Amino acid sequence: MKRAFLIAVLSVVAWLGIGIASAAPPLKVGASVALTGKYSRTGQEQLNGIKMWVQDVNARGGILGRKVDLVYYDDESKPDTGAKLYEKLITDDKVDLLLGPYSSGVTLAASTVAEKHGFPMVSSGASSTKIWSRGYKNVFGLYTPGTTYMNQILHFAKSKGLKTVALIYADTAFPRNVAKGVKVTAKKLGLKIVFEEEYGKATTDFAAMIQKMRRLKPDVVIGGSYLPDSTAFIRQAKENRLYAKIFAFAVGPGLPDFGKNLGSDAEDVMGNTQWEPTLNIPGAKDFATRYKEKYGHEPGYHAAGGYGAGQVLEAAVKKAGSINHAALRRALLHLNTVTIFGRYKVDKTGMQIGKPGYTVQWQGGERYVVLPKDVAVKPVVYPFKPWSGR
Amino acid sequence: MAAVLIALAALVPATGASDYQITFLLQLLMMIALAQSWNLISGMTGYVSFGHAAFFGVGAYAGALLLEAGLPWWLAILAAGGIAFVVAIPLGFLTLRLRGPYFAIAMLGLNEVGRIIATLWVSLTSGGDGIPLAPSLLPPLRWNYYAMLLLAIAACVAIARVYGSRFGLELRAIREDEGAAEMVGVNTTRNKVLAFVLSTLIPGAVGAVYAMYTSFIDPNSVFSTALNIQMIVIVMLGGTGTLWGPILGAVIVVTLREWLWASFPALHLLLMGVGIIVIVLFLPDGVLSLLRKRKSVRPEAVGAGEEAEP
Amino acid sequence: MNLLDPIFIGQLVIGGLLAGALYALLACGLNMVFGVMRVINVAHAEFMLVGSFAAYVLYRYLHVHPFVSVVIAAVLLYGLGFLLQRYLVERVVNRSLLTSLLLTYGMSIVLMNSGLLIFSSDFRSVPVLQGSFVAGPFIIPQSRAAAALVSLAVTVAVYWFLKRSRLGKAVRAVSEHAEVAMLCGIDVVRIRMFTFGLAAAMAAVAGVMLSMIYSFSPDTGPDFITKCFAIMVIGGMGNFLGAFYGGLLLGVVEALVGGFVTTQWAQAMSYLLLVLVLVVRPTGLKGARLAK
Numbered sequence: 001m002k003r004a005f006l007i008a009v010l011s012v013v014a015w016l017g018i019g020i021a022s023a024a025p026p027l028k029v030g031a032s033v034a035l036t037g038k039y040s041r042t043g044q045e046q047l048n049g050i051k052m053w054v055q056d057v058n059a060r061g062g063i064l065g066r067k068v069d070l071v072y073y074d075d076e077s078k079p080d081t082g083a084k085l086y087e088k089l090i091t092d093d094k095v096d097l098l099l100g101p102y103s104s105g106v107t108l109a110a111s112t113v114a115e116k117h118g119f120p121m122v123s124s125g126a127s128s129t130k131i132w133s134r135g136y137k138n139v140f141g142l143y144t145p146g147t148t149y150m151n152q153i154l155h156f157a158k159s160k161g162l163k164t165v166a167l168i169y170a171d172t173a174f175p176r177n178v179a180k181g182v183k184v185t186a187k188k189l190g191l192k193i194v195f196e197e198e199y200g201k202a203t204t205d206f207a208a209m210i211q212k213m214r215r216l217k218p219d220v221v222i223g224g225s226y227l228p229d230s231t232a233f234i235r236q237a238k239e240n241r242l243y244a245k246i247f248a249f250a251v252g253p254g255l256p257d258f259g260k261n262l263g264s265d266a267e268d269v270m271g272n273t274q275w276e277p278t279l280n281i282p283g284a285k286d287f288a289t290r291y292k293e294k295y296g297h298e299p300g301y302h303a304a305g306g307y308g309a310g311q312v313l314e315a316a317v318k319k320a321g322s323i324n325h326a327a328l329r330r331a332l333l334h335l336n337t338v339t340i341f342g343r344y345k346v347d348k349t350g351m352q353i354g355k356p357g358y359t360v361q362w363q364g365g366e367r368y369v370v371l372p373k374d375v376a377v378k379p380v381v382y383p384f385k386p387w388s389g390r
Numbered sequence: 391m392a393a394v395l396i397a398l399a400a401l402v403p404a405t406g407a408s409d410y411q412i413t414f415l416l417q418l419l420m421m422i423a424l425a426q427s428w429n430l431i432s433g434m435t436g437y438v439s440f441g442h443a444a445f446f447g448v449g450a451y452a453g454a455l456l457l458e459a460g461l462p463w464w465l466a467i468l469a470a471g472g473i474a475f476v477v478a479i480p481l482g483f484l485t486l487r488l489r490g491p492y493f494a495i496a497m498l499g500l501n502e503v504g505r506i507i508a509t510l511w512v513s514l515t516s517g518g519d520g521i522p523l524a525p526s527l528l529p530p531l532r533w534n535y536y537a538m539l540l541l542a543i544a545a546c547v548a549i550a551r552v553y554g555s556r557f558g559l560e561l562r563a564i565r566e567d568e569g570a571a572e573m574v575g576v577n578t579t580r581n582k583v584l585a586f587v588l589s590t591l592i593p594g595a596v597g598a599v600y601a602m603y604t605s606f607i608d609p610n611s612v613f614s615t616a617l618n619i620q621m622i623v624i625v626m627l628g629g630t631g632t633l634w635g636p637i638l639g640a641v642i643v644v645t646l647r648e649w650l651w652a653s654f655p656a657l658h659l660l661l662m663g664v665g666i667i668v669i670v671l672f673l674p675d676g677v678l679s680l681l682r683k684r685k686s687v688r689p690e691a692v693g694a695g696e697e698a699e700p
Numbered sequence: 701m702n703l704l705d706p707i708f709i710g711q712l713v714i715g716g717l718l719a720g721a722l723y724a725l726l727a728c729g730l731n732m733v734f735g736v737m738r739v740i741n742v743a744h745a746e747f748m749l750v751g752s753f754a755a756y757v758l759y760r761y762l763h764v765h766p767f768v769s770v771v772i773a774a775v776l777l778y779g780l781g782f783l784l785q786r787y788l789v790e791r792v793v794n795r796s797l798l799t800s801l802l803l804t805y806g807m808s809i810v811l812m813n814s815g816l817l818i819f820s821s822d823f824r825s826v827p828v829l830q831g832s833f834v835a836g837p838f839i840i841p842q843s844r845a846a847a848a849l850v851s852l853a854v855t856v857a858v859y860w861f862l863k864r865s866r867l868g869k870a871v872r873a874v875s876e877h878a879e880v881a882m883l884c885g886i887d888v889v890r891i892r893m894f895t896f897g898l899a900a901a902m903a904a905v906a907g908v909m910l911s912m913i914y915s916f917s918p919d920t921g922p923d924f925i926t927k928c929f930a931i932m933v934i935g936g937m938g939n940f941l942g943a944f945y946g947g948l949l950l951g952v953v954e955a956l957v958g959g960f961v962t963t964q965w966a967q968a969m970s971y972l973l974l975v976l977v978l979v980v981r982p983t984g985l986k987g988a989r990l991a992k
Contacts, residue, residue: 036820036821037821037919038821040820078610079520080607080608081611083604084413087409087413088410090409091409091410091413092409092410092411105518108519109520109604109605109608111522112524112525112606130519134524171509172518173520176517198964199962199963200518200964200967201518202923203963203967204915204916205719207719207958208715208955208958208963208966209958209963211959215705232915235827235915239831239839239843239844240839241839263827438797438798484979485978491734491797492933492937492978494797494801495740495929495932495933495974496974499926499930502926503972503975506968506971509964510964510965510968619802619805622798622802626802659809662809663806663807663809663812665806666802666803666805666806666809667810670792670799670802670806671791674799
């Protein structure tokens with residue numbers, strides 16, 4: 001009996017001791033990332049950016065005096081896996097803060113879970129306007145919306161007197177969103193879409209599609225795509241001698257891999273990007289240098305987006321003074337700040353309206369910002385150099 | 391024994407278990423329901439259905455769309471099961487004419503056809519975007535859980551009743567030797583088709599519940615071959631043709647999967663593949679037979695009717 | 701714009717035949733395995749991808765040209781197939797179809813995910829023979845032409861081997877009637893190992909050719925295996941020539957549908973054809989003899 005009493009007392013003391021010894025518990029930030037599957041390349045980049053932010057913010061003393069702990073899982077580039085993971089992060093891991101996954105598709109699913117729990121989520125890695133058209137109150141985006149991606153390129157085409165556009169896009173949320181924007185803008189500018197086709201996201205054979213396009217001789221070829229499909233398309237366009245004065249794709253050309261995989265075939269291909277390390281944004285160059293030191297290659301915009309999302313979260317928590325969901329939500333809605341990714345300012349649905357998109361083009365084996373003119377590093381090379389001349 | 395388990399399962403949500411834990415049990419019940427329904431067609435008749443997930447997918451989409459159309463959630467679930475059933479009727483007649491390998495391939499193709507239809511029929515299904523269900527439409531997690539519990543119970547009861555009935559006897563006769571069964575007057579076509587369509591009711595309803603608790607579906611997630619395989623492995627692991635086998639198999643597989651998936655995301659599929667090979671080679675009668683030291687139905691018998699000429 | 705432009709159609713048909721030759725090579729190997737041991741090897745497409753990755757690694761790090769890698773990969777996969785048959789598949793050949801299907805499915809999952817762990821799911825390709833040459837009004841990509849020629853050559857060689865050589869006849873004997881073959885003194889077990897290895901080698905050749913044409917990643921397998929299934933059923937299961945013509949047919953149909961409808965429908969073609977044939981004539985267009 002005496003022994004039991006002693007054990008009980010010791011346990012209570014130990015428990016109290018542990019309770020006192022641990023300082024303010026760390027802030028858990030949860031996210032799912034595409035580490036495997038179709039988006040693994042870009043998902044990994046986004047994770048790298050987030051991890052760098054976690055390191056930096058902890059070096060600064062954390063947020064509200066608490067260290068930041070990152071909890072993340074692999075969503076396999078699949079929306080349903082992402083949904084399950086966010087459910088786990090919220091109800092099982094009981095995270096304090098949420099960052100969004102990569103790709104509009106996975107974000108569509110994850111945001112529904114966040115909305116269900118009234119948990120605000122800061123999303124980089126997604127741009128489909130569909131995400132913000134559902135009346136949700138808990139999703140806050142960093143990326144410029146997908147429908148605007150090709151606007152600068154289309155305006156440029158119009159300025160050169162071009163008339164016809166061939167549009168292709170993958171059958172998932174983001175590419176379809178880009179295509180939607182292309183159709184609206186083309187109509188406004190009086191450009192005619194002479195060919196339009198949606199393709200399965202796993203498509204690697206574009207030969208038949210290219211045959212069809214060749215017959216129509218479009219001035220401009222635009223693709224709502226990711227990296228693997230845009231790469232395959234350009235390669236096959238060369239093989240099948242498809243020529244257009246402008247070739248522009250989403251995502252692919254914005255990544256260093258594009259040039260690496262295609263070599264001289266990437267020359268003159270245009271694309272859009274959310275961010276470039278060469279832009280004149282406070283902190284951008286520093287981030288790029290440190291990223292390169294740490295990971296061995298230049299950061300693409302997905303990495304910067306990850307970092308920027310962390311910064312937005314940090315700024316919002318500071319503004320709200322707490323991690324309470326309602327306070328955080330209000331803060332994110334009204335926050336107006338600049339991160340290394342650019343300006344963050346959202347409309348009442350949480351969609352980004354403060355940051356522009358940029359157009360890049362591959363020249364001489366490197367990627368340069370060519371539009372808008374006021375931030376262009378180099379002028380646009382026009383028209384597209386014929387395949388046989390490479 | 392069964393009554394105790396059911397009572398325990400019914401009480402779980404009341405015990406303050408976290409949402410995540412309830413979801414885990416829900417997934418377990420889902421696999422039990424699916425495995426038993428697979429047991430009904432493949433375990434009983436020997437016509438191995440490699441594409442049963444197609445009806446799960448049909449049910450998921452039916453449930454989601456009906457829910458968006460305004461039906462109350464429980465009605466959507468029942469209707470989804472019914473729709474899967476209706477879709478299965480012509481499919482059953484078409485595919486069950488085929489023997490052995492042809493049937494297996496046809497069913498494998500079926501799942502893909504479902505996925506492709508869901509992707510291409512954009513006006514109905516939003517194609518590759520998938521359908522994110524608005525939170526306001528969804529029933530609370532607890533109700534999803536009870537729905538799944540009821541479905542799992544229904545599936546088990548169905549298997550038990552069929553097994554002991556004349557219908558079950560006729561099905562097993564088909565499995566042993568279809569030609570002989572026909573000679574003694576068993577209407578093999580009618581029986582096969584009946585077993586087939588009955589076995590799709592549960593997956594259809596289960597699919598709808600799935601849609602409602604994950605709140606997001608798209609063609610790739612609900613017409614997934616991985617789901618097919620899990621159904622089959624669960625039944626094989628536990629013991630084909632028995633009542634408790636699939637339940638035991640589901641507990642093992644779902645628990646393992648959950649543990650692996652969270653801790654070793656890159657490895658879990660690999661280990662599942664190794665697991666399948668090991669089960670196939672070394673545990674053909676399932677774990678249940680090890681426990682009970684009783685001969686349950688051997689998988690060979692399940693496939694016995696297939697060696698005949700097509 | 702006249703859709704019935706003969707040049708347009710001709711271009712599509714040529715492209716289809718070129719792609720179809722590759723499908724045929726792949727499907728013939730799978731079919732052969734089925735014929736000899738009544739096993740549907742779901743991992744066949746993963747064997748192909750091992751070949752593709754071998755070509756990629758050899759090219760990238762050792763600058764070996766794919767035409768050389770073809771031989772290396774074929775030998776490698778022959779060995780792998782032989783061993784897998786001996787230690788795994790042989791155990792299930794006399795059991796039910798479900799059992800062997802599950803085993804090979806397990807093998808394919810293991811191979812696919814090992815590939816993902818080693819190479820990640822980035823898409824790769826071997827960028828040789830890029831560009832095309834012109835034959836009349838038609839454009840023929842060099843890589844596809846080379847792939848088609850090699851595939852044809854190998855398929856024809858295997859066909860000739862099965863028909864004429866002693867070993868080939870033994871293989872055919874086993875596929876027609878294993879017990880009788882055994883009575884005739886044929887070592888049925890060794891024949892099975894040999895056949896499985898040969899089919900894997902054929903898949904490896906297809907894989908190396910593939911690496912020059914398409915981008916591939918470890919999870920590209922399922923697309924191809926379903927095409928193979930469709931071809932096997934269309935051509936008649938166990939029927940070598942059937943699989944050959946079926947492969948060409950599928951290639952052409954996919955190209956034509958891609959040209960006249962959309963690429964998405966083209967990808968659905970293998971399933972649609974499969975369903976069509978199963979409904980109308982389950983034994984396939986050339987008739988299944990479950991034997992050659």
